Amino acid sequence: MKLSQLWSEVERVAREEGVLHVGASDINDEHSSLFAEWIARGHHASMSYLAKNIATRTHPHERFPWAKSAVVILVPYSADRPPAPEHALSHHIARYALGDDYHEVLDRILRKLEVLFGEEKTWRYVDTGPLSDRSLAAQAGLGWIGKNSMLIHEEHGSWFFIGVLLTSFENDLTAATVADRCGACTRCLDACPTNAILENRTLDSARCISYATIEHRGPLEIEIEHNAFGCDICNEVCPWNHTPPAPHPTFAPRDEYRATPITDLLRYTQSDFSRLFRKSAVKRAKLAGMLRNVEALTGMDDRGMLSE
Numbered sequence: 680m681k682l683s684q685l686w687s688e689v690e691r692v693a694r695e696e697g698v699l700h701v702g703a704s705d706i707n708d709e710h711s712s713l714f715a716e717w718i719a720r721g722h723h724a725s726m727s728y729l730a731k732n733i734a735t736r737t738h739p740h741e742r743f744p745w746a747k748s749a750v751v752i753l754v755p756y757s758a759d760r761p762p763a764p765e766h767a768l769s770h771h772i773a774r775y776a777l778g779d780d781y782h783e784v785l786d787r788i789l790r791k792l793e794v795l796f797g798e799e800k801t802w803r804y805v806d807t808g809p810l811s812d813r814s815l816a817a818q819a820g821l822g823w824i825g826k827n828s829m830l831i832h833e834e835h836g837s838w839f840f841i842g843v844l845l846t847s848f849e850n851d852l853t854a855a856t857v858a859d860r861c862g863a864c865t866r867c868l869d870a871c872p873t874n875a876i877l878e879n880r881t882l883d884s885a886r887c888i889s890y891a892t893i894e895h896r897g898p899l900e901i902e903i904e905h906n907a908f909g910c911d912i913c914n915e916v917c918p919w920n921h922t923p924p925a926p927h928p929t930f931a932p933r934d935e936y937r938a939t940p941i942t943d944l945l946r947y948t949q950s951d952f953s954r955l956f957r958k959s960a961v962k963r964a965k966l967a968g969m970l971r972n973v974e975a976l977t978g979m980d981d982r983g984m985l986s987e
């Protein structure tokens with residue numbers, strides 16, 4: 680079976696489900712050596728689960744012998760921060776986490792696409808899979824890998840998630856050729872306050888505010904600026920984000936985050952935390968991580984960032 684046989688149906692369902700772009704790639708990652716090098720240099724910091732993926736990233740067919748193609752979807756999240764009172768939590772959470780948890784939303788969309796493949800073998804994953812979502816998306820012609828390491832689409836920028844469906848259908852589609860449009864621009868490199876962006880379009884996680892506020896456990900080792908969860912700085916300054924697409928409706932910023940003063944979190948119990956961040960990507964940082972981050976922010980009064 681070949682992807683072209685059902686591609687118009689894939690595109691139709693994807694459109695109905697609010698997907699911005701859909702494309703197809705082989706499952707081999709042409710840049711997997713970059714990943715192995717990144718791990719060897721320790722740029723994954725404490726994300727040891729990533730190191731376990733080297734073999735699969737290098738030889739995906741050993742783990743997925745039946746897989747002949749990856750169907751890749753881009754689903755936009757909100758590029759705008761909603762108006763909110765000063766010190767509202769919504770000013771301090773990265774945009775991707777202002778609405779519903781993307782893992783569940785994209786998985787629902789991939790399930791709808793999966794149905795089209797009938798009894799054929801497929802495997803869906805969002806974010807947590809052992810392959811590089813960005814590599815597959817770039818190879819599917821959906822954008823280029825920018826200097827900030829984001830997948831960037833010429834028309835739609837980078838405020839979107841990537842979802843992947845591995846299939847046993849042969850990939851007989853031709854991906855669009857996409858030029859690298861970063862050119863001489865260095866806005867992301869210049870803007871990153873912790874110099875986390877490396878020259879080879881990857882990041883040093885230990886220096887990345889997103890990593891520090893979400894994944895890192897224990898005391899913070901870098902300044903996190905105004906960020907309590909995640910960081911958008913290298914996307915905010917990207918000139919390709921000038922006309923972002925409308926977000927998928929489930930990623931509309933939640934009103935509760937606009938109404939909650941960030942300092943309220945300092946009094947939160949586990950059950951308050953679980954309630955506020957129900958079906959939210961913020962749960963990943965856990966209560967202890969969020970408390971640590973908010974405490975770091977409230978110590979920034981003298982720099983005018985936040986005052987109690």
Ligand code: B12
Nearest residue numbers: 710714773806811812814828829830840841889890909910
């Ligand atoms: C670990 C991880 C992180 C880590 C490390 C990030 C990093 N840049 O490596 C941390 C916690 C810091 C992080 C932060 C964020 N993340 Co994250 N993260 C991941 C995860 C799970 C793995 C990424 C990884 O393996 N990194 C190691 C590097 C070496 O691999 P890579 O990024 O895949 O890069 C490959 C391509 O660039 C490829 N490549 C392909 N073609 C080309 C061409 C050229 C010329 C070159 C040089 C390279 C190249 O080479 C690399 C090796 O395969 C992916 C999901 C996944 N399974 O892929 C999400 C993912 C990359 N994250 C995502 C998001 C949204 C974010 C944040 C924006 C969240 C936030 N606001 O805080 C930030 C952005 C920070 C940034 N600038 O990258 C999205 C990115 C969507 C997009 N448009 O690119 C992903 C794809 C999740 C998803 N499914 O939507 N993340």
